Amino acid sequence: MPIERRPLREQIREELLSRLDRGDFAAGTDINEVALATELGVSRTPLREALITLAGEGVLESNQGRGFRFAPVSRKEFTELCEIVAALESLALDRSDPAYLREIAPKLLRLARDFPDRIAEQQVIERHDDEWHDLLLSGCRNERLLDLITSVKAGMRRYAHLLTGDETPLEREQAEHCRVAELLMAGDLPQAAEALRDNWVNGMERMMSRIPASS
Amino acid sequence: MPIERRPLREQIREELLSRLDRGDFAAGTDINEVALATELGVSRTPLREALITLAGEGVLESNQGRGFRFAPVSRKEFTELCEIVAALESLALDRSDPAYLREIAPKLLRLARDFPDRIAEQQVIERHDDEWHDLLLSGCRNERLLDLITSVKAGMRRYAHLLTGDETPLEREQAEHCRVAELLMAGDLPQAAEALRDNWVNGMERMMSRIPASS
DNA sequence: TGTCCCAAATCTGTATTCAGAATTCATAGT
DNA sequence: ACTATGAATTCTGAATACAGATTTGGGACA
Numbered sequence: 001m002p003i004e005r006r007p008l009r010e011q012i013r014e015e016l017l018s019r020l021d022r023g024d025f026a027a028g029t030d031i032n033e034v035a036l037a038t039e040l041g042v043s044r045t046p047l048r049e050a051l052i053t054l055a056g057e058g059v060l061e062s063n064q065g066r067g068f069r070f071a072p073v074s075r076k077e078f079t080e081l082c083e084i085v086a087a088l089e090s091l092a093l094d095r096s097d098p099a100y101l102r103e104i105a106p107k108l109l110r111l112a113r114d115f116p117d118r119i120a121e122q123q124v125i126e127r128h129d130d131e132w133h134d135l136l137l138s139g140c141r142n143e144r145l146l147d148l149i150t151s152v153k154a155g156m157r158r159y160a161h162l163l164t165g166d167e168t169p170l171e172r173e174q175a176e177h178c179r180v181a182e183l184l185m186a187g188d189l190p191q192a193a194e195a196l197r198d199n200w201v202n203g204m205e206r207m208m209s210r211i212p213a214s215s
Numbered sequence: 216m217p218i219e220r221r222p223l224r225e226q227i228r229e230e231l232l233s234r235l236d237r238g239d240f241a242a243g244t245d246i247n248e249v250a251l252a253t254e255l256g257v258s259r260t261p262l263r264e265a266l267i268t269l270a271g272e273g274v275l276e277s278n279q280g281r282g283f284r285f286a287p288v289s290r291k292e293f294t295e296l297c298e299i300v301a302a303l304e305s306l307a308l309d310r311s312d313p314a315y316l317r318e319i320a321p322k323l324l325r326l327a328r329d330f331p332d333r334i335a336e337q338q339v340i341e342r343h344d345d346e347w348h349d350l351l352l353s354g355c356r357n358e359r360l361l362d363l364i365t366s367v368k369a370g371m372r373r374y375a376h377l378l379t380g381d382e383t384p385l386e387r388e389q390a391e392h393c394r395v396a397e398l399l400m401a402g403d404l405p406q407a408a409e410a411l412r413d414n415w416v417n418g419m420e421r422m423m424s425r426i427p428a429s430s
Numbered sequence: 431t432g433t434c435c436c437a438a439a440t441c442t443g444t445a446t447t448c449a450g451a452a453t454t455c456a457t458a459g460t
Numbered sequence: 461a462c463t464a465t466g467a468a469t470t471c472t473g474a475a476t477a478c479a480g481a482t483t484t485g486g487g488a489c490a
Contacts, residue, residue: 006279008474009267033442043475045260048443049267052224056271056366058359064221065481067442080359083310084303091302144273144295144370151271152363222443248472258445263473280451282472 008046013053015040017154020059020070021123023161028072031060058155073158074214079204081156086200088149089133090193092140098189100139105184108135112177115170122164132177136196162210176202223261228268230255232369235274235285236338238376243287246275273370288373289429294419296371301415303364304348305408307355313404315354320399323350327392330385337379347392351411377425391417 019025037047051068054060060068071077093101111132116124140146176199183192234240252262266283269275275283286292308316326347331339355361391414398407 007277032440034440044442045474045476049264049473052264052267053271056268058362062222065442066483077359080357083306083357084360084363087302087306088299091298095298142295142298144292145299147273148299148363148367155359224443247470249470259472260444260446264443280472281453 007049008042009049009053012040012042012047012050016050016054017059017157020157021126021160023164025070027070027158030069031067033067054154057151059158070158072214073162073211075208075211076214078156078159078207078211081152082200082204085149085152085156086197088145088152089137089200090197092137092142092145092149093189093193093196095142095145096137096139097141098187101184101189101192102187104135104139105181108132108184109178109181111135112174112181115174115177122161125170126160126163129173136180159207159211162207172202172206173199222264223257224264224268227255227257227262227265231265231269232274232372235372236341236375238379240285242285242373245284246282248282269369272366274373285373287429288377288426290423290426291429293371293374293422293426296367297415297419300364300367300371301412303360303367304352304415305412307352307357307360307364308404308408308411310357310360311352311354312356313402316399316404316407317402319350319354320396323347323399324393324396326350327389327396330389330392337376340385341375341378344388351395374422374426378422387417387421388414 031051033044033047033051037044040047051060052062055062055068058071061071062068111128114128116128137146137149176195180192180195180199183195231240246266248259248262248266252259255262266275267277270277270283273286276286277283326343329343331343352361352364391410395407395410395414398410
């Protein structure tokens with residue numbers, strides 16, 4: 001059993017993202033490097049490396065002389081991110097092997113129907129949603145594209161916790177996933193890609209009201 | 216005249232990218248941090264920060280314990296990158312103000328026609344090409360998308376120097392740019408986006424033969 | 431009371447140092 | 461001659477140290 005040995009900066013990055021999911025950080029707040037490094041039990045060096053990576057992904061902003069801070073959320077930015085991910089996932093679907101997609105379609109349908117109960121914790125729901133999208137794209141042969149999608153989605157994590165307590169939209173999300181899966185089973189790739197884009201556009205609208213108006 | 220004060224890591228990143236354009240680095244070669252830092256006259260800290268950024272953009276690879284190296288080039292990866300940029304630029308065009316596009320269309324046409332002579336240095340041609348694309352997208356209201364495009368294009372810089380000495384394809388590139396500009400003048404956005412995608416697909420094919428077969 | 435200014439404290443950006451992993455090179459053994 | 465082994469070297473990953481920029485807080489002055 002090979003023990004995990006990978007750069008601290010990556011572990012730190014993931015820890016920060018997971019804390020972001022839990023809503024531990026308020027958007028727009030400054031990061032104190034010494035404090036955070038101490039809290040994480042690492043030195044500033046790998047922490048800063050992680051922060052720089054996150055800044056590159058749009059999770060953080062950096063200003064000369066005043067360090068990093070969590071980028072403020074805004075409806076405009078979330079719209080922009082959704083547009084981007086919709087286009088990228090749609091492209092990924094287009095670059096997937098149709099045969100493979102038909103093969104996993106039943107599983108996608110099952111996953112979509114098994115959408116966690118609305119009582120479930122937000123964390124669980126999100127993980128389930130991610131799992132579904134990951135499976136959907138798992139047949140994409142454009143590796144760079146998959147990496148890029150992951151990176152862009154990291155930037156969306158700042159918005160995740162805003163959905164806590166949401167209930168009604170869940171059914172919509174579920175229905176849309178089912179629709180994509182059904183279209184894939186029917187082998188209609190273009191329509192499936194279209195439905196996927198719709199899923200993102202609708203998801204964007206669902207989130208909109210939850211995002212505080214920019215100051 | 217305010218003197219430039221911004222993080223070293225950014226200046227280093229740009230310096231490395233510009234050296235990459237000049238073909239100073241062979242793809243696949245390891246980077247010696249101390250040597251490179253000394254050569255640049257900086258310490259390893261900001262250099263490593265720049266390297267990490269470049270790794271995030273796909274310019275470099277990093278392997279635990281053995282540092283960074285320029286990611287090897289391959290036809291597969293270049294294809295992937297072109298697919299991505301084609302989709303992103305096409306989306307950017309779609310998210311631009313049609314009126315603004317019609318406004319800059321004449322300038323785009325002029326720029327395209329002024330394509331540098333084939334005798335010009337590769338560097339000049341590339342800068343001209345970039346300038347054209349930048350102007351084309353300058354009206355895109357999705358700022359995140361513009362940043363993303365810049366970042367993905369950084370990953371393509373490893374391929375730039377492979378085109379040196381190419382001559383014939385220049386006219387094709389010029390013709391394609393003109394076509395996009397003309398469609399924009401006519402106000403036909405969908406067709407222009409289509410022509411832009413074609414431009415990337417064709418550019419990809421032009422490059423293909425220049426990329427050494429992966430070992 | 432409110433505002434401006436300056437000193438102290440805080441924090442970032444960069445350099446340097448340290449520890450341990452990976453590589454190299456020479457040598458012993460077959 | 462070739463391979464395996466291990467010590468020496470080189471290099472990365474991480475921690476610490478340092479310099480200068482930014483923020484904070486208090487006191488002088490209106």
